Amino acid sequence: MSTSSETWIMETFNPASTRTLVPRAAASQTGTHRQQGSSLSALLSTLIPIFVIASIAFLLFCLFQKKFDRVYGPRTYLGVLDKSERSPKQTAGFLGWTKEFRQVSDEYVLGHSSLDNYLFLRLFKILMVISFAGCIITWPVLFPVNATGGGGETGLDILSFSNVSNPVRYYAHCIMAWIFLGFVMFVISRESLYFAYLRQAYFLSPWVTSQISSKTVLFVDVPEHYQNEKHLRQNFQDVRHIWLVNDPEDLEDLVEERDEAADKLETAEVKMITQYVKTRNKKGDRGVPEEDRHQNGHAAGVYIDPKDRPTHRTKPLIGKKVDTIQWGREELHHLIPEVAKQQSEQRHGKGKTTSAVFIEFTSVRAAQAAFQQVAHQTPYHMTPKEIGMKPDMVLWKNLGKPWWQVKIFSALSTAFVAFLCVFWTIPVAFIGVLTNVNYLTNEIPWLSFLNSVPSQIMGIITGLLPALLLAVLMALVPIICAMLAKQFEPTLGAVQLKVQSWYFAFQVIQVFLVTTFTSGAASVVTQIVQNPVQAPQLLAKNIPKASNFYISYFVVFGLAQAALQLLNLVPLLFVMVLGRLMDKTPRKMYNRYVSLAGIGWGSFYPKYTNLGVIALAYSCIAPLVLGFATVGFALLYLAFRYNILFTMGTDVDTKGRAYARALQQLTVGIYLAEFCLIGLFAIGTSGSAASAGPLVLMIIFTIGTILWHVQLRAAVAKHVVSLPSDLLAEQDDGREQGRDEEKGYTNGSGHGAKKVDSGSSASEYQVPHSANPPKPPTGLMGKLKGFLLPGRFASAAVISKHILSPHLANPVRAYTQKEREEAYMHPALTAETPIIWLPRDDFGLSKQETHACEREVGEGVEVSDKNAWVDESGKVQWDERELKKAPLYEDEVQY
Known part of the structure; x- marks a missing residue:
């Protein structure tokens, strides 16, 4: 479920501009119904269907919320997933969940979910505060200034900078920018400081400090003569345990082959059992019929005709056709002892080691000291790469790569993403032009048929269609970024942070800047062609009008995302339909039931941070955007709050660093707002010297912003990754x-x-x-x-x-000796043979197959038919109420 949870969420709507007015030069040629522009019809044509869809989604949520607890409230009753043991009755029904939704604080997420999930919610609260404060600061001043600006605009454009014709009024925009953007800078500084304090308190809590990961440091590029415990213990103090990272070579492939054979065997056994039960029930047999009995060392065996036994080809299309059950048993018979032999040899020092090592220290203070020190005289050697990473977050294949190879991979990947930013401009620019395609009919004759298209249909073409096209286009980018980052980053958390950096740059360039400027150019293309000298002034006047789309964009985005988040569509489909079609074994049912979907920080943070950037960029040239941004962020906060409290887990742990990076990325919005105002004031000076004052003031403020940003980054840089020595000393x-x-x-x-x-x-x-x-x-x-x-x-x-x-306040449970020793071993060295879980049947076939598997495979395999059965219709069922009795259940180790 975790893999599918991200795919159903709509990536984004197109933040390309749509206009309220047709340029005067074009208005006379486009027909009377074009004189009001496409913005108004696009706004309604986009809002109405999205509002209808959102309303239907919310009604479905209210209807299904009580019926499908696993989809809409798994954290309320799955005790193995949540440290609390709350009754599902507390959240049953609309009134029930809304009551608990109000009573539970966001801080509850810190103790029962993760720091990342809590900070993700906090981002929406901060964006809400910034947008709402922006409304209070800018609206009383800029609305009257813009509305009476005498620029001749109508509709929503009278509230934007484009309606101001007197440059003297630019002082109002400049002063409001100083006040509001200064407030935003304070909020970012305040939140950076709060994050540092929260991180310190969180990672010094008994729950975290009692975990092995909090005292473990990953070192990479360890010199060969250091790759032994003696030298490592001499180099560091207070060392408790050392894990040299093995290169499992062929062992990893053997483990994969063993697990694949076990999976094929289990699937084939379940298929044969369910098919036999269906056949017998159709014939009305309650016991094993005489013709199906045979004597082969058992009192009453069940005979299965060879043609009814599952088969497969060893190679697709051309491989030999074999009996899957017999093949699986034979494969496991020789693979299980071979894997066990190689695991034993490599665990006892006969395997090849890599240039990476995990070192657990006796205290958090010692681990932090080792992480912050220079461990080797040669640069890029014995580099402390990560601290606090959990074993399941490690990308083992990347640990042994030398530093120069990692840097080359990183540089090439960054260059490729930069290439994407350029290459993607072509299709994204086309989408931006599509939002104002009706303005191109003057210069492109074959588009003249668009003049006869009804305004409602044109609204969909210029509003909703570009949004959907851009959503599909944008969905590919974070996938590509993640594939690149996984080639060189050491942990999944580092992968998400790298994707966040790349994808945010992509979002700002493509989703905001390119579409905004191409749309602004498209809307005045006729006038630019007729008078190229006036291009800067024309763009300066029309680009502020690009805010018209964002007026609806934030509410549309908030409505659509909030409704879809609450509906939880893909999990709902799996519970109602897809799960019944795809999950045919007890294992698949169990894994889907106990897995909670998480959030991909690398792809989610940039989308919403970019929304904040858009709001800040338009805050002083079209302040009405801030009001709609407030509503959009509020809806998103409520939707994500529900899911994080009741349905979501955490797939990847970034230790809160994704939030800290998002705060820094918000400063891009401040810079864009400043540069935009500087550009508009500069263009204004060509017609009047009155805008020189605001221009100089904005340049001064921008210089101040740069100095503030440099100081802020320097102040919080180490607090994002390290803990302060004074608190560590007091802890000890x-x-x-x-x-x-x-x-x-x-x-x-x-x-x-x-x-x-x-x-x-x-x-x-x-x-x-x-x-x-x-x-x-x-x-x-x-x-x-x-x-x-x-x-x-x-x-x-x-x-x-x-x-x-x-x-x-409470530490994690004590670790067993085995758990400690295997904590940071390569998974191939510790992977055990999967349990074969079969459903029980009334005819004794599952018992027969259980004994046959154990007998033919031999030592090292466990087969069970407990807590799962085949019902009268031949469908597999399992006891969801007794999770801890399921053969696959394991007590999760909090590393």
Whole structure:
């Protein structure tokens, strides 16, 4: 389900502009119904169908929400997936889930989902605050200034910069830009500081510090003479465990062949059992008929005609046709011992090692010190690459690649993405032109038939169709980016961060800049052809009108995404239809049932960050966009909040770095807003010197923005990846003091600090221990005070004691010796033979096949027919109420 969860979500609508007015030179030639332009009809033609679709989707959600708990509330009752054990009755029905939706805070996500999911929700809240504050700041000033600007515009354009003809009025836009963009800079600074504090409190919580990953560092490009425990322990202090990364060579292929054979055997066995049950039930037999009995060492065996046994070809089309069950047993008979032999040899030092190593330290402080130090005298050698990565996030094939190869791959991949940004301009520009295709009928005669097309149909062609075309086009880009990043990045988290950087640049260039400028040019192409000298002025006047599309874009995007997110369409289809067609074995049913879909940060963050960039870019030249952006972000926040609370898991852990990167990417919107105003003011100076003042002021403000941005990045750079030494020292002091208190005495300071790294079930913890942080203020003024003073009311101590303590105060369960030893071994060295899970039947065929598999395969295979059965109709069923009794169930290890 996790793989399909991303595919159904609509990527984006086309942020190309559509206009309200036809240029005067073109209006006289395009017919009377064109004189009001395409924007108004496109707005209605786009909003109406999307609103209808969104309403239907929401009604379906309300209808299905109570009926399909697995789709709309798995986190409320799947105890193996959620640290809480809540009753599904709490969220049953519309009133039930809305009540709990209101009562549960966003901080609940920190303890029962992940830091990434919590911060993803916070991004929408921040974008909402920025947009709403922008409305309060800009609307009272810029609406009157623009509306009375005397530019001759009508409709929504009278509220934009394009309606201002007197350059003296540019001072209003300049001053509002100083105030609003300054506020945005404060919010980004404040959130960067808050993220640093939250990250410190989160990663110093007992829940996280008790995990092996929090004390483990990945080193790459380890010199050959360092690839042994002796040298590594000499080079680092406080080392607890070392995992040299093996190159499994042929073992990985053998494991894959073994698992594939087990899967084919299981699928064939289930198919044969279900088919036999269907045949017997059709004939009305309740027991094994006499003709199906045979004596072959069993009292009452079940005979299956060879023609009814599943078969397959060893190679597609040309391979030999074999009995799948017999073939699978024979393959497992020789593969299982061969895999076990090679695993044993490589685990005992006979395998080839790579230039990567995982080192677990005795404390978080020691691990952080090793991660931040220079480990080798030669650059690019013994490089600390990652800290805190979980074993299932590691891309093992990339660990042994030398640094120069990684850099070449990275450079070539970046160059290819840059090429995509250029190459994609052609189809995206075509879509941008399509939004204003009715304006091209003057210069392209064969398009004149569009003049006779009804305005409603033209609205769909210029509004909805480009949005859908761009959505399909954009869906391919993050897939390509992820494929490239997986060729050199060491972890899945690093892959998502790389995709986020690439895809955001692509979104800004293609989805925003290219479509905006091509659409602005297309709408005045006739006038530009007739008078090329006036091109800058014409574009300057028409590009602000590109905001007309975004007026509907944010609400349309918010409505469509919110409704589709709530409907959870693909999981719903799998539960209702597709799952019944595709899931024919107990294994497939179980895996789909217990898997929670996650969010691909690399593809999701850029889309919504780009929305924020668009809102900021148009904030001072078309402030009406901010109001619709507020509504759009609010709808998206509510939809994602529901899914993260009740339906979603976490596929990839970036440790919150995707959010920190999104904050930095929002500054692109500030720069675009400034450059746009500078350009418009500069063009204005050609007609009047009155705009020189605003121009100079905006240049000064832009220089200030650059200085602010440089300082902010320098201030928070290390806090995004590392933990501060002062808090780590206090953590260690608290742990040591806790040990002393257990012995009956305290240290000289007399401060009784709670143990952070102990097994205590304390309900709260505090970082740092010696502080007495104030409670977060309440009430409207209190929250405003807390927002303005994050250093006091949102410090690591405040967050840890008053926000995280109820959720993360307890450590993870103790690890077994086996779990510790195998934590960061290559999966090929630890992979066990899959259990063959068969459904039980009333005729004894599953029992017969279970014994036959164990007998013919031999030692090393486990076959079970527990907790699954074939019903009277011949369909496979399993006991969803007893997850922990399923043969495939394993207690998840929190590494």
